[in-house]
Amino acid sequence: MTFDYDLFVIGGGSGGVRAARIAASEYGARVGLAEESRMGGTCVIRGCVPKKLMIFASQAEAHAAEARGYGWAGAQAGAFDWQSFHKKLDAELTRLEGAYTGGLAAANVEIHKSRAKLYDAHTVELADGQRLTAKHILIAVGGRPQLPGFEGEELGLISDDLFLMDKLPGRVLVVGGGFIACEFATILNGLGAETVLAYRGDAVLRGFDMEMRRHATEQLRAVGVDLRLNQKDLKLEKDGDRVRAHLDEGPETFDAVMFATGRAPYTKGLGLEELGVKLAKNGAIVVDDYSQSSVPSIFAVGDVTDRVNLTPVAIREGHSFADTVFGAKPRTVDHSLYGAAVYVRPHEVASIGLTEEEAAERGQHDVYSASFRPMRSLFAGSDARAVMKLIVDSDSQKVVGCHIFGPEAGEMIQLVAIPMGMGATKAQFDAAIAVHPTLAEELVTMRKPARHIGGKAADKTVGKA
Numbered sequence: 291m292t293f294d295y296d297l298f299v300i301g302g303g304s305g306g307v308r309a310a311r312i313a314a315s316e317y318g319a320r321v322g323l324a325e326e327s328r329m330g331g332t333c334v335i336r337g338c339v340p341k342k343l344m345i346f347a348s349q350a351e352a353h354a355a356e357a358r359g360y361g362w363a364g365a366q367a368g369a370f371d372w373q374s375f376h377k378k379l380d381a382e383l384t385r386l387e388g389a390y391t392g393g394l395a396a397a398n399v400e401i402h403k404s405r406a407k408l409y410d411a412h413t414v415e416l417a418d419g420q421r422l423t424a425k426h427i428l429i430a431v432g433g434r435p436q437l438p439g440f441e442g443e444e445l446g447l448i449s450d451d452l453f454l455m456d457k458l459p460g461r462v463l464v465v466g467g468g469f470i471a472c473e474f475a476t477i478l479n480g481l482g483a484e485t486v487l488a489y490r491g492d493a494v495l496r497g498f499d500m501e502m503r504r505h506a507t508e509q510l511r512a513v514g515v516d517l518r519l520n521q522k523d524l525k526l527e528k529d530g531d532r533v534r535a536h537l538d539e540g541p542e543t544f545d546a547v548m549f550a551t552g553r554a555p556y557t558k559g560l561g562l563e564e565l566g567v568k569l570a571k572n573g574a575i576v577v578d579d580y581s582q583s584s585v586p587s588i589f590a591v592g593d594v595t596d597r598v599n600l601t602p603v604a605i606r607e608g609h610s611f612a613d614t615v616f617g618a619k620p621r622t623v624d625h626s627l628y629g630a631a632v633y634v635r636p637h638e639v640a641s642i643g644l645t646e647e648e649a650a651e652r653g654q655h656d657v658y659s660a661s662f663r664p665m666r667s668l669f670a671g672s673d674a675r676a677v678m679k680l681i682v683d684s685d686s687q688k689v690v691g692c693h694i695f696g697p698e699a700g701e702m703i704q705l706v707a708i709p710m711g712m713g714a715t716k717a718q719f720d721a722a723i724a725v726h727p728t729l730a731e732e733l734v735t736m737r738k739p740a741r742h743i744g745g746k747a748a749d750k751t752v753g754k755a
């Protein structure tokens with residue numbers, strides 16, 4: 291049977307673009323790709339990129355305060371001009387969108403600016419009814435924000451809306467306690483909005499190392515976010531052109547309420563069930579180690595599979611898919627070891643490998659930990675503490691976890707990911723001569739474990755790092 295394409299990709303985000311480009315440019319496959327919105331997907335258009343630029347923008351006042359601490363009397367951030375920032379942001383996203391589109395075109399990928407859905411196991415149907423056949427179909431449609439099911443939730447905004455607002459809200463309620471809620475609260479608070487964060491748990495960033503979670507929670511409060519923890523379900527109602535939220539403390543009025551209560555795979559209406567593609571309860575496409583679904587010609591990568599919902603993971607899955615199917619180089623992705631950072635400020639949370647809690651459950655481990663006030667902020671008059679933690683398997687002495695709470699922690703964890711991926715031991719970390727004075731030198735100078743966890747010696751403090 292002949293097909294229009296060797297590969298048709300649905301979704302021009304992180305995973306889809308990489309898979310299409312590699313299949314076409316490295317392996318000569320004839321590739322078509324459909325994107326219903328802007329090329330680049332969530333990360334480029336309404337996620338990682340605009341979010342991080344906004345984090346940078348939100349720190350002007352903190353930088354001015356630090357400058358004052360260094361003797362720049364009267365240093366001030368000035369007034370934030372949302373319109374001019376927004377214009378620049380739009381231009382940057384358009385530039386990136388162009389780069390993604392250009393990269394695909396240069397690889398001879400045919401782009402269809404349309405929504406696509408499955409017609410049969412080898413055919414996709416575009417919004418105008420056009421049907422295109424392909425030997426392989428890759429679903430890379432990502433996820434969508436998930437609303438929590440509160441009464442009046444239609445009055446709330448989702449993360450996409452932060453990047454489209456005409457003006458900043460004066461008073462804003464952010465609901466949730468994950469990556470997005472913490473980063474958005476940091477941005478909104480830093481840009482000058484009176485920011486309340488309502489979360490149902492007692493510490494933000496569920497899933498991260500508990501010590502890091504506590505520091506992140508305290509830091510949000512310290513920078514001025516009004517944290518409301520252990521909140522029950524909310525109710526929202528209209529209050530003129532504002533929104534009244536019924537919090538545990540009683541009704542309060544906000545200019546905007548923003549939900550950051552998780553994301554769900556965007557599989558609705560794609561025609562997957564009709565074809566017998568196995569889906570998980572939350573709509574995620576169930577795939578094997580090679581990203582192949584229960585229908586052999588259909589593969590899926592990225593957030594739509596709900597494995598690890600991060601851009602570099604989606605990219606790796608897309609690349610591995612192309613290598614496997616078109617390059618005759620079968621590759622799987624190791625989802626057990628990946629770095630992640632949450633860009634709260636002034637100190638980020640960054641992490642790779644086992645948390646202290648996970649390690650304790652798995653067996654005996656040594657925890658090396660250092661908590662200190664970094665010289666840069668200390669000199670400027672800040673009490674903010676940084677924390678570095680290494681989790682070491684007591685038997686093998688391999689470093690199996692690293693957690694950092696500190697300035698540019700994301701940059702540091704990226705480098706720690708290299709020795710950890712190579713299976714480095716604590717002794718090999720220590721063999722590196724420190725770079726002084728840096729924060730990162732703590733990672734190679736912690737001599738004695740702060741405590742042993744898991745097994746008999748658990749929780750016994752044995753020394754000071």
Ligand SMILES: Cc1cc2nc3c(=O)[nH]c(=O)nc-3n(C[C@H](O)[C@H](O)[C@H](O)COP(=O)(O)OP(=O)(O)OC[C@H]3O[C@@H](n4cnc5c(N)ncnc54)[C@H](O)[C@@H]3O)c2cc1C
Binds near residue numbers: 325327328432592600
């Ligand atoms: C606010 C926010 C901040 C984030 N920050 C980070 C971060 O700092 N670091 C990080 O690693 N990750 C971050 N993420 C997560 C990251 O964006 C995702 O993990 C990543 O984009 C997933 O890539 P993907 O290819 O699976 O899907 P996406 O990037 O979501 O791409 C899917 C694409 O498919 C298109 N599409 C969907 N359905 C169809 C259809 N039927 N037909 C045609 N096109 C379709 C969509 O328009 C979209 O462009 C963030 C996410 C959000 C929401």
Ligand SMILES: NC(=O)c1ccc[n+]([C@@H]2O[C@H](COP(=O)([O-])OP(=O)(O)OC[C@H]3O[C@@H](n4cnc5c(N)ncnc54)[C@H](O)[C@@H]3O)[C@@H](O)[C@H]2O)c1
Binds near residue numbers: 468
């Ligand atoms: N820096 C980064 O790498 C980064 C940044 C943003 C997003 N992301 C990715 O995007 C994904 C989605 O982010 P997210 O923050 O929306 O999801 P998340 O899963 O990290 O957090 C969702 C939060 O909402 C809370 N929640 C869920 N239902 C609720 C309810 N009914 N009431 C109150 N709270 C409720 C959860 O307890 C959780 O704290 C992340 O898991 C991550 O993979 C990554």
